[in-house]
Amino acid sequence: MEFRNLKAQYRFLKQEIDDAIAGVLESGRFIGGPEVDSLEHELAAYVGAKHCVSCGNGTDALQLALMAWGIGSGDAVIVPDFTFFSSGEVVSAVGATPVFVDVLEETFNIDPALIAPACEFARKNGLNPKAVVAVDLFGQPADYPKIQQICQEQGILLLEDGAQGFGGAIDGKHACSFGDISTTSFFPAKPLGCYGDGGAVFTDNDEWAELLRSYAVHGKGSMKYDNVRVGMNSRLDTIQAAILRVKLRAFVDHELDDVNERAAWYGELLAWSNLGLPSLQNGFTSSWAQYTVVLPQDVDRADLQNHMRDYAAPTNVYYPKPMHEQPAFAGRSLVLPCPVTERLYKTVLSLPMGPYLSVDELRAVVQALPL
Numbered sequence: 154m155e156f157r158n159l160k161a162q163y164r165f166l167k168q169e170i171d172d173a174i175a176g177v178l179e180s181g182r183f184i185g186g187p188e189v190d191s192l193e194h195e196l197a198a199y200v201g202a203k204h205c206v207s208c209g210n211g212t213d214a215l216q217l218a219l220m221a222w223g224i225g226s227g228d229a230v231i232v233p234d235f236t237f238f239s240s241g242e243v244v245s246a247v248g249a250t251p252v253f254v255d256v257l258e259e260t261f262n263i264d265p266a267l268i269a270p271a272c273e274f275a276r277k278n279g280l281n282p283k284a285v286v287a288v289d290l291f292g293q294p295a296d297y298p299k300i301q302q303i304c305q306e307q308g309i310l311l312l313e314d315g316a317q318g319f320g321g322a323i324d325g326k327h328a329c330s331f332g333d334i335s336t337t338s339f340f341p342a343k344p345l346g347c348y349g350d351g352g353a354v355f356t357d358n359d360e361w362a363e364l365l366r367s368y369a370v371h372g373k374g375s376m377k378y379d380n381v382r383v384g385m386n387s388r389l390d391t392i393q394a395a396i397l398r399v400k401l402r403a404f405v406d407h408e409l410d411d412v413n414e415r416a417a418w419y420g421e422l423l424a425w426s427n428l429g430l431p432s433l434q435n436g437f438t439s440s441w442a443q444y445t446v447v448l449p450q451d452v453d454r455a456d457l458q459n460h461m462r463d464y465a466a467p468t469n470v471y472y473p474k475p476m477h478e479q480p481a482f483a484g485r486s487l488v489l490p491c492p493v494t495e496r497l498y499k500t501v502l503s504l505p506m507g508p509y510l511s512v513d514e515l516r517a518v519v520q521a522l523p524l
């Protein structure tokens with residue numbers, strides 16, 4: 154069994170994907186071009202954002218947003234302590250200081266009530282709080298109705314890290330449309346993944362969209378060889394765009410429904426267990442980038458993973474370390490107390506998940522759990 158069954162997805166979409174790749178090879182156009190333009194339009198329309206700027210990966214997407222906002226030295230950016238490294242890495246990469254705050258036990262997402270205290274804490278430390286990176290961890294959007302209001306009150310910008318959130322929604326409004334700028338990743342195992350690296354940035358703001366396009370292509374000005382700012386080289390390959398166009402159709406057509414069906418099956422089959430099951434806020438839907446359960450504190454997680462492996466059921470730990478304990482942030486970050494993260498990183502376990510996980514595989518995972 155695969156942790157995320159990308160081979161089954163390829164078998165299902167093989168003809169269309171092979172044709173799409175062949176089309177690009179025959180066109181001789183490997184960077185930019187109509188495939189990339191069309192994908193950007195399709196993604197923007199799906200998400201409900203005015204602009205989509207594709208780029209090299211989800212990490213660059215986040216960094217491009219911070220660059221477009223001119224965030225740098227002396228600025229603070231609030232980041233959840235329980236997330237993938239990139240969400241905070243980009244803050245340091247532009248010279249700003251991440252301020253790590255705790256998440257909510259029920260959703261794994263940033264606790265909105267901690268944003269204002271984190272701004273205060275940053276100011277006390279001589280920094281200018283400029284933005285919050287809210288992460289849609291494991292596929293459920295963060296609590297944007299609350300976060301947006303707090304950002305307005307604090308006068309800070311909202312960056313939605315939708316790397317795992319693409320396809321989720323709040324009251325029908327899609328993830329990657331909640332931030333002043335929002336981003337996603339097309340890493341292969343993500344809800345919408347390509348066959349390599351890829352990412353995208355979304356915004357309704359015309360000026361930021363132009364800056365994003367400039368920073369993503371060496372700070373270009375009116376034309377490619379007019380470089381008006383120092384940027385980066387971060388583009389989505391045409392082949393990846395062609396693959397993503399096929400996959401986006403399947404995602405919208407059935408994959409998102411299928412993965413939600415599997416989440417419901419897990420929920421039913423594990424209802425009897427002593428595991429903490431993922432829960433959705435009222436009106437929120439998830440794209441189930443991960444199906445993550447919380448183990449009782451007395452369970453030896455490594456033993457359990459070995460046991461599951463013996464039953465051919467792969468598991469993963471997302472994430473085994475809080476951000477504030479990452480050596481890379483030592484001496485260049487601030488942190489508020491994070492008791493929830495301190496518990497979660499020791500007890501979370503992600504189970505095989507995805508729209509192509511078969512009923513038999515899912516049953517086998519549940520049977521392999523000795524709980």
Ligand SMILES: Cc1ncc(COP(=O)(O)O)c(C=O)c1O
Pocket residue numbers: 210211212213236237239240288314316317338339340350351352
């Ligand atoms: C929450 C989060 N943010 C950012 C990223 C970075 O995406 P990429 O791997 O495409 O750079 C990831 C990828 O794992 C992620 O999970």
